Amino acid sequence: MMMKTVDLAEQSLRALNQSLHDGEMLSDIREWRVTNTDGAHNIACGLNDDISVDIDGHAGYYCAGMNQRASVTVHGNVGVGVAENMMSGTVRVTGDASQSAGATAHGGLLVIEGNAAARCGISMKGVDIVVKGNTGPMSAFMGQAGRLVVCGDAGDALGDSIYEARLYVKGRVGTLGADCIEKPMRAEHQEELAALLEQAGIDEDPADFRRYGSARELYHFKVDNASAY
């Protein structure tokens, strides 16, 4: 198995992404390292191969956007929309993530070892997101499916207008958004949370978490709901 390092001070982002996409032709390279990122946007987006990419340094917007199969680790902070619309694979951020981390993602695992800003997991559609620190306001807004785990505190309006996503928070929740309620933590939830934490490599006790989800009151347009909007 070969490893290749791409220095973004030397090579363009376009060339990097193209070679990551052309994986089949370069199939002997399964491990990639990207250096001198300088906060560039759109690093390693659109991957669709069983490769691993280590990004040394901070990344800008949409890092690992729409990821499929690949395992991407950012050794630093990321900008808006890390792993947005991810389908599968794993994206790990060792630092903090800006807004809309994991937005609309359908699958895969996103781990943020620092904090995530506002709207983490907005419109999530099946992804699992584990945040070691805190999340900002409006996280899991309109969350449709998947699980969001927050080991720190969650900001205001958590799970606003949520559909079927499941939320686990260890710390304080600022406020719950419209139609989001606390739900009992049954054995099956403890189990799924334990598995998620293990997968994310985060050492926490599932018993310390509370579960939140949809009251399903806004699933049909009714006049009585008007004040909720």
Place this chain on the structure above:
Amino acid sequence: MTDYSSNPTLRESATYGRDVIHEIQRAAETGIYDIRGWGAKRKVPHFDDLLFLGASMSRYPLEGYREKCDTRVTLGTRHAKKPLVIETPVTIAGMSFGALSAQAKEALGRGASEVGTSTTTGDGGMTAEERGESTKLVYQYLPSRYGMNPDDLRKADAIEVVLGQGAKPGGGGMLLGQKISDRVAQMRTLPKGIDQRSACRHPDWTGPDDLAIKIAELREITDWQVPIYIKVGATRTYYDVKLAVKAGADVVVLDGMQGGTAATQEVFIEHVGIPTMAAIPQAAQALQEMGVHREVQLIVSGGIRNGADVAKAIALGADAVAIGTAALIALGDNHPRYDEEYRQLGSAAGFYDDFQEGKCPAGISTQDPELSQRLDPVAAGKRLANYLRVLTLEAQTLARACGKSHLHHLEPEDLVALNVEAAAMARVPLAGTDWVPGQRF
């Protein structure tokens, strides 16, 4: 229905007409706003208020049946490695699977492909049927991102980032529970049968500077192969078009207030946005000032019904047009054949707009398996192809009369307006005068 119009002792109020009274009563009974499909039904200044100046002495016409009037248009020449070439400048607008049946989507693809033009997905993702039957398919990238996935993105011939729609600029989508069938629910990752809300703002970018990065991401993911469009509803068009160009659009899609919708609040449909005719000159001005007119192409929609509308939109500065409502009518929507069934739904052929209910007798705006079966995608596709050919022939007829060997050679100078409103909005002279209201000399 009783005809009251012949009874002179009954005077209908201009302010509180029967429709207004009915709406007040409906609101009082239900406590919720009215939701419907179709587009604005009120009368607004439109292409009917414009006329072409055919050639005579001062201009030389082309021979109607012999001399060529080209209709081919290339979209996305600015950045894409593979621009989209369409044989006629009439495209099919984005309409979602969910709003429309799979059969209707397939028929749209068949009709468009037969004449060499493109069709467009919609909120809810790409179906195999429409990809299979559409030789040129534009993939919509919407705020909801329902069914959005990179595999389909890479299968698309162009990508359309939707910021808004003419029927509801500033509003998100809705799809009522009746239409959330198993397949629609699964494609959108939603529970079956719920009243679905689509967001009005994209989840991972806010202003035009962010959008520029988003567009760069879409280009990176698709290796800069395909054109990227930005679709906006017509409101502050001059500024929106400039920002779209700045954000990196290859093509701007401009949808006027008459544009159709699958389901929107009536108050939204009728009271937000500006007429298509008023928006085009603003867009053309913005493109010209930035030096990119016809380099960043302009696709216009909202109330395009015949070849005259096509030719007039192009003369005002569009590169192509898109049709929604008219395409559905060509497939069979609102056909008199179903009048009895429309009446059972409280409507009539020619009036039916309750697309949200999913009970469309023609099998178009429905997910009901039995109703959908009524639409034969092959026959309906053929009707659409016929209609698209007529639009093209009509537009060519007008262009030849004005002496143009390509539809794109039409220009505002070929047009006059029938009334002051149209003259001011379209920025062409009132017929028989050299007066363009509002023009500063």
